[in-house]
Amino acid sequence: MNPRVLKTRKSIMNAFHDLMTEKKYESITIRDIVLRAGINRSTFYLHFLDKADLMEQNSNFILEKLREAIRYPTFSLEAAQRDYEERQQPISSLIAFFNHIQEYFKFYSVMLGEKQFPQQLDEVIKEELLKFSLDKVRCAYNAGGLIGLIRYWVSTKMQESPEHMAKWVTQMLLFPYSQMDE
Numbered sequence: 001m002n003p004r005v006l007k008t009r010k011s012i013m014n015a016f017h018d019l020m021t022e023k024k025y026e027s028i029t030i031r032d033i034v035l036r037a038g039i040n041r042s043t044f045y046l047h048f049l050d051k052a053d054l055m056e057q058n059s060n061f062i063l064e065k066l067r068e069a070i071r072y073p074t075f076s077l078e079a080a081q082r083d084y085e086e087r088q089q090p091i092s093s094l095i096a097f098f099n100h101i102q103e104y105f106k107f108y109s110v111m112l113g114e115k116q117f118p119q120q121l122d123e124v125i126k127e128e129l130l131k132f133s134l135d136k137v138r139c140a141y142n143a144g145g146l147i148g149l150i151r152y153w154v155s156t157k158m159q160e161s162p163e164h165m166a167k168w169v170t171q172m173l174l175f176p177y178s179q180m181d182e
Contacts, residue, residue: 009047011037013058017106062104063124069096070128081174090166098162101150109154122147
């Protein structure tokens with residue numbers, strides 16, 4: 001995609017994220033978005049059909065970025081345990097996961113309170129976790145726990161670093177019965 005097109009789309013999405021933290025979705029207008037993004041109305045309509053299309057494309061974009069964070073870099077259980085035991089290194093895809101949440105903090109802080117997004121988030125996390133495990137019950141449990149942890153972390157304005165969060169989850173996944181480091 002053309003870099004100018006990408007820059008314009010990012011500007012529109014960022015304006016939308018900012019507005020979502022200031023007012024309810026229903027009260028945001030296209031006029032609000034284009035004024036905040038510094039573009040004209042016709043430019044908005046070159047990229048999106050309407051506000052609902054912007055919301056859907058935005059959610060899809062961010063959920064795809066989340067998928068990428070979960071997938072990369074891949075790891076094996078044995079390597080993850082060795083890295084943690086030898087160097088206290090958290091699972092690298094968990095660091096990518098929490099960095100993603102931090103990057104899109106404004107979006108998550110609003111969308112976790114919406115009706116459909118938490119369900120979409122749950123489905124994405126379960127689908128990706130199933131690639132590492134065939135145990136659907138464990139994947140459902142872990143997805144629910146991660147969503148709860150995301151809610152906590154966002155609600156506390158991300159006081160802990162992504163690395164701290166990744167280390168905590170790594171300890172829980174690899175050594176569930178050991179005493180946790182603070």
